[in-house]
Amino acid sequence: MQRRTFLTSGLCGSALVSLAPSVPAFLATAARAALPKQDGRILVVLELNGGNDGINTVVPFGDEAYARHRPTLHIPADQVLKIADGLALNPAMRGMARLWEDGALAIVQGVGYPNPNRSHFESMSIWHTGNPGPAPRASIGWIGRGLDGGRPPADGRASAMYIGNGSVPVAIRGRRSVASSLDTIESFRLMNAAAVRPTPQTPGGGDDLAEFVRRSTLEAYTTADRLAALAPDGGKDPSYPESALASRLRVIARLIRGGLRTRVYYTSQPGYDTHVCQLVTHNALLGELSEALLAFKRDLASAGLADRVLVMTFSEFGRRVAENGGRGTDHGTAGPLFLCGPSVRPGLVGATPSLLDLDDGDLKWSIDFRRVYAILLDQWLGIPSSEVLGGVFGPLPLLHGGEEPIEVLKVGFRGPPD
Amino acid sequence: MRRRTTRRTGEAHWAAYVPNDAAPWDLRRVVHLHRRAGFAASWDVLQRDLKEGPEPSIERFLKGDSCSRHVPRRFEATAAALAESAEIERSPLRLKAWWTYRLAFGPDPLGERLALLWHNHFATSNLKVDDPALMRRQNDLFRRHGRGPFGTLLAALLRDPALLIWLDAPENRKGRPNENLARELMELFTLGVGHYTEADVKAAARALTGQTVVEGEYRFTVVDHDAGSKTILGRSGPLAGDGLIALLLEHPATADRLVWRICDLFLGEGIAGEAERSALASGLRERDLDLGWAVETILRSATFFRDENIRSKVLGPVQLIVGAIRALELPPKAVNPQVLAAWMAAMGQDLFCPPNVGGWAGGRFWLSAREAIARINFARTLAAGDATAPPSAPDVLALAERHGCGDPSLFLSELLLGAPPPPAWRARDAMNEPDRAEAARRTLARALASAECQLT
Numbered sequence: 001m002q003r004r005t006f007l008t009s010g011l012c013g014s015a016l017v018s019l020a021p022s023v024p025a026f027l028a029t030a031a032r033a034a035l036p037k038q039d040g041r042i043l044v045v046l047e048l049n050g051g052n053d054g055i056n057t058v059v060p061f062g063d064e065a066y067a068r069h070r071p072t073l074h075i076p077a078d079q080v081l082k083i084a085d086g087l088a089l090n091p092a093m094r095g096m097a098r099l100w101e102d103g104a105l106a107i108v109q110g111v112g113y114p115n116p117n118r119s120h121f122e123s124m125s126i127w128h129t130g131n132p133g134p135a136p137r138a139s140i141g142w143i144g145r146g147l148d149g150g151r152p153p154a155d156g157r158a159s160a161m162y163i164g165n166g167s168v169p170v171a172i173r174g175r176r177s178v179a180s181s182l183d184t185i186e187s188f189r190l191m192n193a194a195a196v197r198p199t200p201q202t203p204g205g206g207d208d209l210a211e212f213v214r215r216s217t218l219e220a221y222t223t224a225d226r227l228a229a230l231a232p233d234g235g236k237d238p239s240y241p242e243s244a245l246a247s248r249l250r251v252i253a254r255l256i257r258g259g260l261r262t263r264v265y266y267t268s269q270p271g272y273d274t275h276v277c278q279l280v281t282h283n284a285l286l287g288e289l290s291e292a293l294l295a296f297k298r299d300l301a302s303a304g305l306a307d308r309v310l311v312m313t314f315s316e317f318g319r320r321v322a323e324n325g326g327r328g329t330d331h332g333t334a335g336p337l338f339l340c341g342p343s344v345r346p347g348l349v350g351a352t353p354s355l356l357d358l359d360d361g362d363l364k365w366s367i368d369f370r371r372v373y374a375i376l377l378d379q380w381l382g383i384p385s386s387e388v389l390g391g392v393f394g395p396l397p398l399l400h401g402g403e404e405p406i407e408v409l410k411v412g413f414r415g416p417p418d
Numbered sequence: 419m420r421r422r423t424t425r426r427t428g429e430a431h432w433a434a435y436v437p438n439d440a441a442p443w444d445l446r447r448v449v450h451l452h453r454r455a456g457f458a459a460s461w462d463v464l465q466r467d468l469k470e471g472p473e474p475s476i477e478r479f480l481k482g483d484s485c486s487r488h489v490p491r492r493f494e495a496t497a498a499a500l501a502e503s504a505e506i507e508r509s510p511l512r513l514k515a516w517w518t519y520r521l522a523f524g525p526d527p528l529g530e531r532l533a534l535l536w537h538n539h540f541a542t543s544n545l546k547v548d549d550p551a552l553m554r555r556q557n558d559l560f561r562r563h564g565r566g567p568f569g570t571l572l573a574a575l576l577r578d579p580a581l582l583i584w585l586d587a588p589e590n591r592k593g594r595p596n597e598n599l600a601r602e603l604m605e606l607f608t609l610g611v612g613h614y615t616e617a618d619v620k621a622a623a624r625a626l627t628g629q630t631v632v633e634g635e636y637r638f639t640v641v642d643h644d645a646g647s648k649t650i651l652g653r654s655g656p657l658a659g660d661g662l663i664a665l666l667l668e669h670p671a672t673a674d675r676l677v678w679r680i681c682d683l684f685l686g687e688g689i690a691g692e693a694e695r696s697a698l699a700s701g702l703r704e705r706d707l708d709l710g711w712a713v714e715t716i717l718r719s720a721t722f723f724r725d726e727n728i729r730s731k732v733l734g735p736v737q738l739i740v741g742a743i744r745a746l747e748l749p750p751k752a753v754n755p756q757v758l759a760a761w762m763a764a765m766g767q768d769l770f771c772p773p774n775v776g777g778w779a780g781g782r783f784w785l786s787a788r789e790a791i792a793r794i795n796f797a798r799t800l801a802a803g804d805a806t807a808p809p810s811a812p813d814v815l816a817l818a819e820r821h822g823c824g825d826p827s828l829f830l831s832e833l834l835l836g837a838p839p840p841p842a843w844r845a846r847d848a849m850n851e852p853d854r855a856e857a858a859r860r861t862l863a864r865a866l867a868s869a870e871c872q873l874t
Contacts (some may be wrong), residue, residue, distance in 0.1 A: 118616065119601065119605055119611060120775070120776075121605070121606075121611075121775075121776050122605075122611055134612065135611050135612060162786065166773045167766055167773065167778070167779055167783045167784075167786060167789075168783065168786040179786065180786055180787030180788065181786035181787060181788045181789070182787070182788045183788060187764070187788050187791070187792070188787070188788060188791055190791060190794060190795065191795045191798050191799060192798045192802070195798060195860070195863065209686070209687070209730065209731075209732070209782070209873070210729075210869070210873065212782060212785075213732065213785065213869045213872050213873060214869045216782075216785040216786075216787070216790055217785075217790055217794075217867075217868075217869045217872070219787055219790075220787045220790035220791045220794065221794075223787045223791075224787075224791055275586055275589070275596055275597075275598055276586060276589050276596070324594065324595070324596065325589075325591065325593065325594020325595065325596070326586075326589045326594060326596055330596075330597055331597070
């Protein structure tokens with residue numbers, strides 16, 4: 001049985017790129033072979049909206065510059081949940097720490113893109129479209145574009161679904177593939193279901209507005225029918241914490257259990273734009289995120305579905321290294337990205353961004369986010385990434401399917417026994 | 419609104435609409451004018467405008483008079499009472515009911531559409547402001563200044579307590595800047611991305627220090643204001659709020675962004691090309707960024723009435739719901755504005771709660787499955803009578819017959835589309851139903867939920 005240590009924070013992005021070609025081919029094949037079947041795989045994207053402060057999420061508590069730059073915002077070393085040398089998770093992230101210990105979590109550090117943009121809309125648009133180029137960008141997303149490649153299902157079934165009550169995010173919008181959205185399954189119930197509905201004509205291939213409207217209307221009926229077949233939401237579920245995010249993840253779990261063939265689910269957790277009085281708000285958000293994610297993973301595991309689902313969290317940017325005058329932080333650049341699931345190669349990926357070698361007060365990024373997208377498209381969803389992303393991006397060893405146990409540094413916290 | 423000629427810049431590209439064979443003044447165009455510049459209108463209003471021709475019809479819109487014949491007696495007094503109740507009870511629900519009442523029964527649909535536009539442009543959410551009285555004051559600014567010089571509207575918004583709270587202005591102080599207001603002011607309200615640098619944002623934040631809100635009123639706190647020299651967009655000096663506004667209004671990109679906003683309200687995708695937009699922007703710059711001029715120029719234009727521009731946009735939730743109330747001539751006593759506001763939210767347009775600073779994306783983004791299902795459910799609910807209080811199903815048959823039409827499908831399609839009914843509106847089900855009034859109601863449900871009725 002081959003033991004493999006996870007990658008430490010000493011390795012930088014370019015070193016990983018040079019490592020990748022030297023991974024023995026048989027290991028690579030073995031990894032791919034052990035992944036679950038292509039069409040059963042589901043990607044869950046969890047957007048942390050507002051600009052998550054990566055420095056207080058994956059805390060470089062061992063760096064003296066941390067406390068110096070953040071007199072009121074730094075988290076003391078005796079409170080954090082240590083995961084590596086000088087590096088820890090925010091104390092509110094007990095759920096994530098549990099996932100880390102279970103070998104189900106990868107943390108990709110220093111993720112960003114060239115010419116970082118500090119506008120919420122611009123940067124979020126960059127992440128959604130996979131295009132760091134100048135505006136205007138197409139209002140089609142990286143996932144939408146990927147799903148466009150296949151034939152549109154004749155009955156208008158959605159390939160991607162947004163769970164929440166905002167409008168469908170650009171990331172999952174395609175030119176032909178229809179993305180649907182729901183808040184609770186109740187909001188999909190058609191009233192007076194016996195009423196006559198328009199005969200579904202086979203949607204034409206056209207892109208024009210009238211055709212789009214027809215397809216969207218058709219897809220609404222189809223989705224309503226499909227969800228009506230699932231059990232109603234019913235009472236509370238004690239295995240999930242009581243938060244809006246947890247409810248949405250629970251809905252996603254229900255839809256996956258219900259056999260919906262949606263390939264991508266997308267939800268978001270708002271509130272990360274912590275310009276003022278950050279500590280309490282941010283810690284609460286991370287706590288909510290962690291507990292919800294842990295409950296979600298356990299729910300899927302209990303239904304034997306865990307290996308089919310991969311969760312990615314991201315945020316449109318990190319925040320500035322130094323705190324501002326309002327005990328908060330302003331918009332920054334690079335940040336960490338979490339990948340979660342049994343198919344994920346656990347550990348730290350990429351170097352922890354330096355707190356000394358800054359770019360005008362902001363962290364320097366080292367891993368282009370499109371490298372992560374490329375792996376998810378190519379290796380997880382089986383969609384060729386180069387067309388979607390407009391280029392080839394250096395691979396990262398993010399996924400495996402193998403059974404090799406991973407040596408994991410135990411997190412230093414005392415939680416209730418599992 | 420004073421009549422202006424387009425003799426200066428813009429004449430070639432925005433020539434006025436004159437009815438002709440290719441673009442006759444027919445019911446289809448009358449319906450288009452009402453749905454696009456206002457909300458769907460009642461049969462008699464459409465017939466009046468059809469008879470009187472485009473000029474008087476457009477003039478009525480510009481004057482705020484297009485639907486005055488159906489305005490309830492004591493409209494303003496009722497609206498004021500609703501607003502007051504919302505403020506006293508600190509009730510967001512009642513505040514939405516106030517605006518919904520104005521939208522459904524007011525005489526000035528264009529004014530309300532513009533108020534919706536500016537609400538979207540300066541998207542401020544009550545979820546953070548948490549004060550219906552302040553949100554109401556902001557909303558009234560849109561009504562008061564939405565058709566005048568943009569500078570007046572902008573200056574008023576920069577002293578508006580709701581906006582200032584929303585964008586953390588009180589936290590922005592000398593020596594401890596908070597960039598939120600400065601950034602959104604440049605990125606969203608005026609210039610748009612690409613026309614300023616991060617350094618400009620930082621300097622603008624300093625210029626805006628001292629603007630704060632005390633007990634629900636705007637206050638300028640001198641001691642918090644950074645009066646030092648700043649360089650913003652190439653201009654240096656001890657700039658403060660007013661100086662910053664002047665710089666932003668002068669900058670050519672602001673006119674371009676306003677053109678984008680206003681064209682997006684009245685024109686479908688790709689209808690106005692680069693040259694038209696450029697001409698409109700130049701015209702705005704020559705006229706002190708007069709929003710009313712831009713609106714009038716577009717509404718009077720041949721471009722607006724072109725075939726390609728008709729049914730070229732997705733109908734927004736507010737328009738769909740309010741249009742149904744107006745077109746079906748539902749009386750105020752039968753309508754519960756709170757219920758209607760809840761339907762707007764289910765369809766994705768929760769008044770006073772835009773999803774973020776960028777507002778509602780609109781267009782195709784209105785038609786995700788959940789929201790499309792809400793539209794279908796609304797159509798069914800309205801037709802069955804459960805959207806009104808007390809429940810009372812609209813008598814579509816009687817309405818059609820009152821206007822001299824014995825065929826509900828034909829009546830509804832002419833009323834809502836200005837065109838003959840699509841085949842799906844005459845379903846077998848309706849034809850087999852012996853109760854003609856019930857059949858007419860089912861046709862209404864089908865019509866309002868149809869793909870055709872999601873376009874405007």
